[in-house]
Amino acid sequence: xxxxxxxxxxxxxxxxxxxxxxxxxxxxxxxxxxxxxxxxxxxxxxxxxxxxxxxxxxxxxxxxxxxxxxxxxxxxxxxxxxxxxxxxxxxxxxxxxxxxxxxxxxxxxxxxxxxxxxxxxxxxxxxxxxxxxxxxxxxxxxxxxxxxxxxxxxxxxxxxxxxxxxxxxxxxxxxxxxxxxxxxxxxxxxxxxxxxxxxxxxxxxxxxxxxxxxxxxxx
Amino acid sequence: xxxxxxxxxxxxxxxxxxxxxxxxxxxxxxxxxxxxxxxxxxxxxxxxxxxxxxxxxxxxxxxxxxxxxxxxxxxxxxxxxxxxxxxxxxxxxxxxxxxxxxxxxxxxxxxxxxxxxxxxxxxxxxxxxxxxxxxxxxxxxxxxxxxxxxxxxxxxxxxxxxxxxxxxxxxx
Numbered sequence: 001x002x003x004x005x006x007x008x009x010x011x012x013x014x015x016x017x018x019x020x021x022x023x024x025x026x027x028x029x030x031x032x033x034x035x036x037x038x039x040x041x042x043x044x045x046x047x048x049x050x051x052x053x054x055x056x057x058x059x060x061x062x063x064x065x066x067x068x069x070x071x072x073x074x075x076x077x078x079x080x081x082x083x084x085x086x087x088x089x090x091x092x093x094x095x096x097x098x099x100x101x102x103x104x105x106x107x108x109x110x111x112x113x114x115x116x117x118x119x120x121x122x123x124x125x126x127x128x129x130x131x132x133x134x135x136x137x138x139x140x141x142x143x144x145x146x147x148x149x150x151x152x153x154x155x156x157x158x159x160x161x162x163x164x165x166x167x168x169x170x171x172x173x174x175x176x177x178x179x180x181x182x183x184x185x186x187x188x189x190x191x192x193x194x195x196x197x198x199x200x201x202x203x204x205x206x207x208x209x210x211x212x213x214x215x216x217x218x219x
Numbered sequence: 220x221x222x223x224x225x226x227x228x229x230x231x232x233x234x235x236x237x238x239x240x241x242x243x244x245x246x247x248x249x250x251x252x253x254x255x256x257x258x259x260x261x262x263x264x265x266x267x268x269x270x271x272x273x274x275x276x277x278x279x280x281x282x283x284x285x286x287x288x289x290x291x292x293x294x295x296x297x298x299x300x301x302x303x304x305x306x307x308x309x310x311x312x313x314x315x316x317x318x319x320x321x322x323x324x325x326x327x328x329x330x331x332x333x334x335x336x337x338x339x340x341x342x343x344x345x346x347x348x349x350x351x352x353x354x355x356x357x358x359x360x361x362x363x364x365x366x367x368x369x370x371x372x373x374x375x376x377x378x379x380x381x382x383x384x385x386x387x388x389x390x391x
Contacts, residue, residue, distance in 0.1 A: 002362050005349070006269050013276035020281035033275030037267040041260050049256035054234050056252025057245055061238040100226050111259050111358040118359040126363040127356065132370070135355050139311075139348040139371035140378070146343035152322060153339055158330035164339045167385035172344035174381040179374025186366035194365045 044107070051108035055093060064089035067096055078137070078180065079130050087116035091134060098138070101145040110138055129187050136183045140176040144169075259358055266357030270349060274313050283308055298383055302334055307341065311348035311375050318342070336390060340382040345375050 017026035058064045068075075068085070071092045079088070090113035097106040113134060121128045127135075146168050153161040238245040277283070286308060291301040299307070306320040321342050328334040348371045356364055 002266075002353070002356070002364060005368070006273055009273040009277050012282050013273070013280035016282035016285060017276075017280040020285070022279060022281050025279040026276050029275035029279035030272055033272040034268045036275065037264065037271040040271070041264045041267055044263075045257070045260045048260045049253040052256035052259065053249035053251075053253035054231065056255070057238045057243065057248045058234045060243045060248050061234075061241040063234060063237045100230070102227060102230070105227075105230070107354065108256060108259065110355060111263070114355050114359045115259075118361070121359075121361075125361055127361050127365045127367060131356075131359075131361065132365055132367045135352060135364075135367050136370050136374065138355065139346050139351045139367075140374040141344055141346040143343070146339075148318075149321075149339050149343045152325060153330040153335075156322075156325040156330045156335075158335075161330070164336055164343065164386075167336070167340045167382070167389045168343040170388075171340050171378060171381040171385045175344055175374045175378030178377040179370050182373040183366060183370035186370055189366065191363065191365055194363075194369075 047104045048108045048111075051097075051105045052112060055090070055109055055112050058093065059086075059089065064093055068092045071095060078133055084116065084120050087113060087120065087130075090116050094134075094138070095142070098142050099144050101143040101147045106138070110134075126191065132183050132187065133180065136179050137176070140179045141172055142176055143172070262360070263354045263357045266353040270353040274316075274349070278309075278313065278316060297380070299379060300334055300337065300383075302328070303338055303341070306338060307379055310341065310345050311372065314347040314350060317347075333386065333390070336386045337382050340386055341379060344382060345378045348372065348375055 013026050013029075017023045055064070065085075068089045075088060075092065075095075079091070090109065094106055094109040094113050097103075097109050114131065117128065117131050117134065118124065121131065146165070149164070149168075150161040153164070235245055238248070283305060287301075287304045290308075291304055294304060295301045303324065306317055306324060309317040309320055321338050324338040325335055330336075330339065348368075352364060352367055352371065356362070356367075
Protein backbone atom coordinates (compact mmCIF):
# COMPACT_ATOMS: atom_id res chain seq x y z
CA UNK A 1 0.00 0.00 0.00
CA UNK A 2 2.74 2.47 0.94
CA UNK A 3 4.47 2.15 -2.44
CA UNK A 4 1.26 3.21 -4.21
CA UNK A 5 0.80 6.24 -1.96
CA UNK A 6 4.38 7.39 -2.44
CA UNK A 7 4.46 6.87 -6.21
CA UNK A 8 0.93 8.19 -6.65
CA UNK A 9 1.53 11.43 -4.79
CA UNK A 10 4.82 12.19 -6.52
CA UNK A 11 3.41 11.33 -9.95
CA UNK A 12 0.35 13.49 -9.31
CA UNK A 13 2.56 16.38 -8.16
CA UNK A 14 4.70 16.05 -11.29
CA UNK A 15 1.71 16.02 -13.63
CA UNK A 16 -0.16 18.86 -11.95
CA UNK A 17 3.06 20.86 -11.61
CA UNK A 18 3.46 20.62 -15.40
CA UNK A 19 -0.22 21.38 -15.98
CA UNK A 20 -0.35 24.47 -13.73
CA UNK A 21 3.14 25.67 -14.65
CA UNK A 22 4.49 25.18 -11.14
CA UNK A 23 7.40 22.89 -11.96
CA UNK A 24 9.88 25.16 -10.20
CA UNK A 25 7.92 25.13 -6.94
CA UNK A 26 7.54 21.34 -7.11
CA UNK A 27 11.27 20.94 -7.65
CA UNK A 28 12.11 23.18 -4.70
CA UNK A 29 9.56 21.41 -2.52
CA UNK A 30 11.13 18.02 -3.24
CA UNK A 31 14.50 19.29 -2.04
CA UNK A 32 13.21 21.08 1.05
CA UNK A 33 10.71 18.34 2.02
CA UNK A 34 13.39 15.74 2.69
CA UNK A 35 15.28 18.23 4.84
CA UNK A 36 12.13 18.91 6.84
CA UNK A 37 11.88 15.19 7.62
CA UNK A 38 15.33 15.33 9.23
CA UNK A 39 14.41 18.45 11.19
CA UNK A 40 11.24 16.77 12.41
CA UNK A 41 13.02 13.63 13.57
CA UNK A 42 15.60 15.70 15.43
CA UNK A 43 12.72 17.51 17.16
CA UNK A 44 11.18 14.14 17.92
CA UNK A 45 14.42 12.63 19.20
CA UNK A 46 14.21 14.39 22.55
CA UNK A 47 10.64 13.40 23.40
CA UNK A 48 11.25 9.95 21.95
CA UNK A 49 14.13 9.38 24.40
CA UNK A 50 12.30 11.00 27.32
CA UNK A 51 9.12 8.96 26.99
CA UNK A 52 10.86 5.71 26.06
CA UNK A 53 12.91 6.09 29.24
CA UNK A 54 9.83 6.89 31.31
CA UNK A 55 8.02 3.93 29.78
CA UNK A 56 10.86 1.64 30.87
CA UNK A 57 10.62 2.95 34.46
CA UNK A 58 6.82 2.61 34.50
CA UNK A 59 7.05 -0.89 33.06
CA UNK A 60 9.51 -2.13 35.72
CA UNK A 61 7.70 -0.48 38.62
CA UNK A 62 4.40 -2.08 37.63
CA UNK A 63 2.64 1.22 36.93
CA UNK A 64 1.81 0.19 33.36
CA UNK A 65 0.14 -2.95 34.71
CA UNK A 66 -2.10 -0.79 36.92
CA UNK A 67 -3.11 1.33 33.90
CA UNK A 68 -3.65 -1.78 31.78
CA UNK A 69 -6.11 -3.12 34.36
CA UNK A 70 -7.93 0.22 34.49
CA UNK A 71 -8.38 0.31 30.71
CA UNK A 72 -9.01 -3.40 30.21
CA UNK A 73 -12.82 -3.09 29.80
CA UNK A 74 -12.21 -0.98 26.66
CA UNK A 75 -9.17 -2.77 25.30
CA UNK A 76 -10.80 -6.19 25.65
CA UNK A 77 -13.39 -5.07 23.12
CA UNK A 78 -10.82 -3.74 20.65
CA UNK A 79 -7.98 -6.24 20.70
CA UNK A 80 -8.00 -9.98 20.43
CA UNK A 81 -7.41 -11.89 23.63
CA UNK A 82 -4.17 -13.31 22.29
CA UNK A 83 -2.38 -9.98 22.49
CA UNK A 84 0.58 -10.29 24.86
CA UNK A 85 0.37 -8.49 28.20
CA UNK A 86 3.53 -6.48 27.45
CA UNK A 87 2.13 -5.14 24.20
CA UNK A 88 -1.17 -4.47 25.95
CA UNK A 89 0.54 -2.37 28.63
CA UNK A 90 2.31 -0.25 26.01
CA UNK A 91 -0.99 0.19 24.13
CA UNK A 92 -2.65 1.40 27.34
CA UNK A 93 0.13 3.93 28.00
CA UNK A 94 -0.31 5.29 24.48
CA UNK A 95 -4.09 5.54 24.95
CA UNK A 96 -3.62 7.39 28.25
CA UNK A 97 -1.29 9.92 26.60
CA UNK A 98 -3.78 10.40 23.76
CA UNK A 99 -6.70 10.95 26.12
CA UNK A 100 -4.73 13.55 28.07
CA UNK A 101 -3.90 15.36 24.83
CA UNK A 102 -0.16 14.63 25.10
CA UNK A 103 0.58 14.25 21.39
CA UNK A 104 4.34 14.41 21.95
CA UNK A 105 4.25 11.50 24.40
CA UNK A 106 1.71 9.44 22.48
CA UNK A 107 3.97 8.87 19.46
CA UNK A 108 6.98 7.38 21.31
CA UNK A 109 4.68 5.27 23.50
CA UNK A 110 2.79 4.16 20.39
CA UNK A 111 6.01 3.11 18.70
CA UNK A 112 6.96 1.09 21.77
CA UNK A 113 3.57 -0.61 21.49
CA UNK A 114 4.11 -1.29 17.77
CA UNK A 115 7.46 -2.93 18.55
CA UNK A 116 5.81 -5.17 21.13
CA UNK A 117 3.02 -6.06 18.71
CA UNK A 118 5.59 -6.81 16.02
CA UNK A 119 7.33 -9.25 18.36
CA UNK A 120 4.27 -11.49 18.28
CA UNK A 121 3.51 -10.84 14.60
CA UNK A 122 3.48 -14.19 12.77
CA UNK A 123 4.34 -12.50 9.46
CA UNK A 124 6.99 -9.78 9.79
CA UNK A 125 6.54 -7.09 7.16
CA UNK A 126 2.77 -7.55 7.09
CA UNK A 127 0.48 -5.76 9.54
CA UNK A 128 -1.32 -8.03 12.02
CA UNK A 129 -5.00 -7.46 12.84
CA UNK A 130 -4.12 -5.93 16.21
CA UNK A 131 -1.57 -3.62 14.57
CA UNK A 132 -4.23 -2.34 12.18
CA UNK A 133 -6.67 -1.73 15.05
CA UNK A 134 -3.99 0.09 17.03
CA UNK A 135 -2.84 2.33 14.16
CA UNK A 136 -6.44 3.13 13.20
CA UNK A 137 -7.10 4.09 16.82
CA UNK A 138 -4.19 6.52 16.58
CA UNK A 139 -5.16 7.98 13.19
CA UNK A 140 -8.52 8.92 14.69
CA UNK A 141 -7.99 11.40 17.48
CA UNK A 142 -9.39 10.32 20.84
CA UNK A 143 -8.34 13.24 23.02
CA UNK A 144 -10.50 14.49 25.85
CA UNK A 145 -8.85 17.92 26.04
CA UNK A 146 -8.25 19.65 22.66
CA UNK A 147 -5.52 21.97 24.00
CA UNK A 148 -4.05 23.28 20.72
CA UNK A 149 -7.44 24.22 19.29
CA UNK A 150 -8.59 25.91 22.48
CA UNK A 151 -5.39 27.98 22.58
CA UNK A 152 -5.79 29.07 18.94
CA UNK A 153 -9.46 29.93 19.44
CA UNK A 154 -8.58 32.00 22.50
CA UNK A 155 -5.93 33.94 20.59
CA UNK A 156 -8.49 34.71 17.87
CA UNK A 157 -10.91 36.14 20.43
CA UNK A 158 -13.39 33.33 21.05
CA UNK A 159 -15.83 34.06 23.89
CA UNK A 160 -15.58 30.54 25.38
CA UNK A 161 -12.73 28.65 23.66
CA UNK A 162 -13.71 25.31 25.20
CA UNK A 163 -17.40 25.54 24.24
CA UNK A 164 -16.68 23.23 21.26
CA UNK A 165 -15.73 20.38 23.64
CA UNK A 166 -19.06 18.44 23.51
CA UNK A 167 -19.15 18.73 19.72
CA UNK A 168 -15.53 17.55 19.49
CA UNK A 169 -16.28 14.54 21.72
CA UNK A 170 -19.36 13.51 19.72
CA UNK A 171 -17.56 13.95 16.43
CA UNK A 172 -14.42 12.05 17.48
CA UNK A 173 -16.48 9.24 18.95
CA UNK A 174 -18.37 8.87 15.66
CA UNK A 175 -15.20 8.96 13.56
CA UNK A 176 -13.24 6.58 15.82
CA UNK A 177 -16.03 4.02 15.97
CA UNK A 178 -16.66 4.11 12.22
CA UNK A 179 -12.95 3.68 11.54
CA UNK A 180 -12.73 0.74 13.96
CA UNK A 181 -15.87 -0.84 12.51
CA UNK A 182 -14.44 -0.46 9.01
CA UNK A 183 -11.18 -2.07 10.19
CA UNK A 184 -13.11 -5.06 11.58
CA UNK A 185 -15.18 -5.45 8.40
CA UNK A 186 -12.26 -5.02 5.98
CA UNK A 187 -10.15 -7.36 8.12
CA UNK A 188 -12.16 -10.24 6.70
CA UNK A 189 -10.99 -9.49 3.16
CA UNK A 190 -7.89 -11.48 2.14
CA UNK A 191 -4.57 -9.61 2.32
CA UNK A 192 -3.99 -10.12 -1.41
CA UNK A 193 -6.72 -7.59 -2.12
CA UNK A 194 -4.74 -4.73 -0.55
CA UNK A 195 -1.10 -5.76 -0.80
CA UNK A 196 0.07 -8.26 -3.35
CA UNK A 197 2.60 -10.62 -1.90
CA UNK A 198 3.95 -12.22 -5.05
CA UNK A 199 6.64 -14.86 -5.31
CA UNK A 200 8.96 -12.18 -6.71
CA UNK A 201 9.14 -10.26 -3.48
CA UNK A 202 10.00 -13.44 -1.63
CA UNK A 203 12.78 -14.09 -4.14
CA UNK A 204 13.99 -10.53 -3.60
CA UNK A 205 14.08 -11.11 0.13
CA UNK A 206 16.12 -14.27 -0.44
CA UNK A 207 18.52 -12.41 -2.75
CA UNK A 208 18.94 -9.64 -0.20
CA UNK A 209 19.67 -12.16 2.53
CA UNK A 210 22.29 -13.90 0.35
CA UNK A 211 23.90 -10.58 -0.45
CA UNK A 212 24.00 -9.65 3.23
CA UNK A 213 25.62 -12.97 4.10
CA UNK A 214 28.21 -12.48 1.36
CA UNK A 215 29.04 -9.00 2.54
CA UNK A 216 29.43 -10.30 6.08
CA UNK A 217 31.76 -13.05 4.86
CA UNK A 218 33.86 -10.74 2.71
CA UNK A 219 33.78 -7.84 5.16
CA UNK B 220 -2.84 29.14 36.28
CA UNK B 221 -3.75 26.77 33.50
CA UNK B 222 -4.40 23.34 34.99
CA UNK B 223 -3.73 21.65 31.63
CA UNK B 224 -0.09 22.67 32.01
CA UNK B 225 0.10 20.31 35.01
CA UNK B 226 -0.49 17.19 32.93
CA UNK B 227 3.04 16.62 31.57
CA UNK B 228 5.05 17.38 34.74
CA UNK B 229 2.40 15.51 36.76
CA UNK B 230 2.82 12.40 34.66
CA UNK B 231 6.62 12.52 35.06
CA UNK B 232 6.27 12.96 38.84
CA UNK B 233 3.85 10.03 39.11
CA UNK B 234 6.04 7.67 37.05
CA UNK B 235 9.25 8.53 38.93
CA UNK B 236 7.76 8.56 42.44
CA UNK B 237 5.93 5.28 41.86
CA UNK B 238 9.22 3.81 40.65
CA UNK B 239 11.07 4.98 43.78
CA UNK B 240 8.22 3.71 45.97
CA UNK B 241 8.50 0.28 44.35
CA UNK B 242 12.27 0.34 44.80
CA UNK B 243 13.36 0.02 41.16
CA UNK B 244 16.61 1.66 39.88
CA UNK B 245 14.81 4.64 38.34
CA UNK B 246 17.76 6.41 36.75
CA UNK B 247 19.40 3.32 35.26
CA UNK B 248 16.11 2.16 33.80
CA UNK B 249 15.46 5.60 32.34
CA UNK B 250 18.85 5.64 30.59
CA UNK B 251 18.28 2.13 29.28
CA UNK B 252 14.88 3.05 27.88
CA UNK B 253 16.01 6.40 26.48
CA UNK B 254 18.79 4.64 24.57
CA UNK B 255 16.06 2.63 22.85
CA UNK B 256 14.45 5.93 21.86
CA UNK B 257 17.46 6.75 19.67
CA UNK B 258 17.03 3.66 17.53
CA UNK B 259 13.28 4.23 17.34
CA UNK B 260 13.86 7.71 15.96
CA UNK B 261 16.46 6.41 13.52
CA UNK B 262 14.01 3.82 12.21
CA UNK B 263 11.25 6.34 11.52
CA UNK B 264 13.52 8.74 9.61
CA UNK B 265 13.50 6.88 6.24
CA UNK B 266 9.68 6.66 5.99
CA UNK B 267 9.45 10.30 7.11
CA UNK B 268 11.79 11.40 4.31
CA UNK B 269 9.65 9.56 1.76
CA UNK B 270 6.37 10.93 3.09
CA UNK B 271 7.42 14.53 3.63
CA UNK B 272 9.07 14.81 0.24
CA UNK B 273 5.86 13.58 -1.39
CA UNK B 274 3.69 15.87 0.75
CA UNK B 275 5.68 19.05 0.09
CA UNK B 276 5.72 18.29 -3.65
CA UNK B 277 1.98 17.68 -3.55
CA UNK B 278 1.22 20.93 -1.72
CA UNK B 279 3.45 22.93 -4.07
CA UNK B 280 2.03 21.44 -7.26
CA UNK B 281 -1.37 23.11 -7.11
CA UNK B 282 -3.10 19.73 -7.20
CA UNK B 283 -4.92 20.54 -3.96
CA UNK B 284 -6.47 23.73 -5.36
CA UNK B 285 -7.61 21.85 -8.46
CA UNK B 286 -9.11 19.09 -6.34
CA UNK B 287 -10.89 21.68 -4.20
CA UNK B 288 -12.53 23.33 -7.20
CA UNK B 289 -13.47 19.97 -8.63
CA UNK B 290 -15.00 18.58 -5.42
CA UNK B 291 -16.69 21.74 -4.10
CA UNK B 292 -20.09 21.37 -5.85
CA UNK B 293 -20.48 17.73 -4.80
CA UNK B 294 -19.57 18.41 -1.16
CA UNK B 295 -21.69 21.51 -0.73
CA UNK B 296 -24.61 19.41 -1.97
CA UNK B 297 -23.91 17.11 1.03
CA UNK B 298 -24.01 20.07 3.45
CA UNK B 299 -20.25 20.57 3.79
CA UNK B 300 -19.20 24.21 3.47
CA UNK B 301 -16.88 24.51 0.42
CA UNK B 302 -14.84 27.20 2.23
CA UNK B 303 -13.45 24.47 4.50
CA UNK B 304 -12.51 22.09 1.70
CA UNK B 305 -8.78 22.95 1.50
CA UNK B 306 -8.45 22.32 5.23
CA UNK B 307 -10.47 19.09 5.03
CA UNK B 308 -8.26 17.74 2.24
CA UNK B 309 -5.06 18.85 3.97
CA UNK B 310 -6.01 17.38 7.37
CA UNK B 311 -5.02 13.71 6.81
CA UNK B 312 -1.87 14.66 4.87
CA UNK B 313 -0.12 17.36 6.88
CA UNK B 314 -0.54 18.48 10.49
CA UNK B 315 1.25 21.83 10.11
CA UNK B 316 -0.38 22.48 6.73
CA UNK B 317 -3.90 21.97 8.04
CA UNK B 318 -3.13 24.00 11.16
CA UNK B 319 -2.11 26.95 8.96
CA UNK B 320 -5.35 26.64 6.95
CA UNK B 321 -7.32 26.37 10.22
CA UNK B 322 -5.81 29.63 11.48
CA UNK B 323 -6.74 31.22 8.17
CA UNK B 324 -10.37 30.13 8.67
CA UNK B 325 -10.33 31.53 12.22
CA UNK B 326 -8.99 34.93 11.16
CA UNK B 327 -11.25 35.18 8.09
CA UNK B 328 -14.56 34.07 9.60
CA UNK B 329 -13.96 34.37 13.37
CA UNK B 330 -13.78 31.54 15.95
CA UNK B 331 -17.43 31.81 16.98
CA UNK B 332 -18.87 31.71 13.46
CA UNK B 333 -20.41 28.54 12.05
CA UNK B 334 -17.38 27.95 9.79
CA UNK B 335 -14.94 28.69 12.61
CA UNK B 336 -16.66 26.19 14.89
CA UNK B 337 -16.88 23.43 12.29
CA UNK B 338 -13.19 23.94 11.50
CA UNK B 339 -12.32 23.73 15.22
CA UNK B 340 -14.31 20.54 15.77
CA UNK B 341 -12.82 19.01 12.65
CA UNK B 342 -9.30 19.89 13.71
CA UNK B 343 -9.92 18.45 17.20
CA UNK B 344 -11.61 15.22 16.19
CA UNK B 345 -9.26 14.01 13.43
CA UNK B 346 -5.54 13.24 13.17
CA UNK B 347 -2.80 13.40 10.56
CA UNK B 348 -3.59 9.96 9.16
CA UNK B 349 -0.76 9.53 6.63
CA UNK B 350 1.91 10.69 9.07
CA UNK B 351 0.70 8.31 11.78
CA UNK B 352 0.62 5.35 9.40
CA UNK B 353 4.08 6.11 7.99
CA UNK B 354 5.69 6.59 11.41
CA UNK B 355 4.07 3.67 13.23
CA UNK B 356 4.57 1.10 10.51
CA UNK B 357 7.94 2.53 9.53
CA UNK B 358 9.24 1.93 13.05
CA UNK B 359 8.65 -1.82 12.74
CA UNK B 360 9.47 -2.13 9.02
CA UNK B 361 5.96 -3.14 8.00
CA UNK B 362 5.25 -2.20 4.40
CA UNK B 363 2.14 -4.31 3.81
CA UNK B 364 -0.33 -2.25 5.79
CA UNK B 365 -3.41 -4.16 4.56
CA UNK B 366 -6.67 -2.34 5.26
CA UNK B 367 -5.25 0.33 7.58
CA UNK B 368 -5.52 3.26 5.17
CA UNK B 369 -9.07 2.57 3.88
CA UNK B 370 -10.34 2.14 7.45
CA UNK B 371 -8.55 5.27 8.70
CA UNK B 372 -9.76 7.40 5.78
CA UNK B 373 -13.33 6.20 6.38
CA UNK B 374 -12.97 7.50 9.92
CA UNK B 375 -11.71 10.85 8.59
CA UNK B 376 -14.62 11.14 6.16
CA UNK B 377 -17.20 10.31 8.83
CA UNK B 378 -15.40 12.83 11.07
CA UNK B 379 -16.02 15.58 8.49
CA UNK B 380 -19.76 14.87 8.33
CA UNK B 381 -19.95 14.41 12.10
CA UNK B 382 -18.25 17.79 12.73
CA UNK B 383 -20.79 19.66 10.61
CA UNK B 384 -23.64 17.74 12.24
CA UNK B 385 -22.33 18.21 15.81
CA UNK B 386 -21.94 21.97 15.36
CA UNK B 387 -25.49 22.18 13.91
CA UNK B 388 -26.82 20.26 16.96
CA UNK B 389 -24.87 21.99 19.76
CA UNK B 390 -25.00 25.54 18.38
CA UNK B 391 -28.47 25.62 16.85
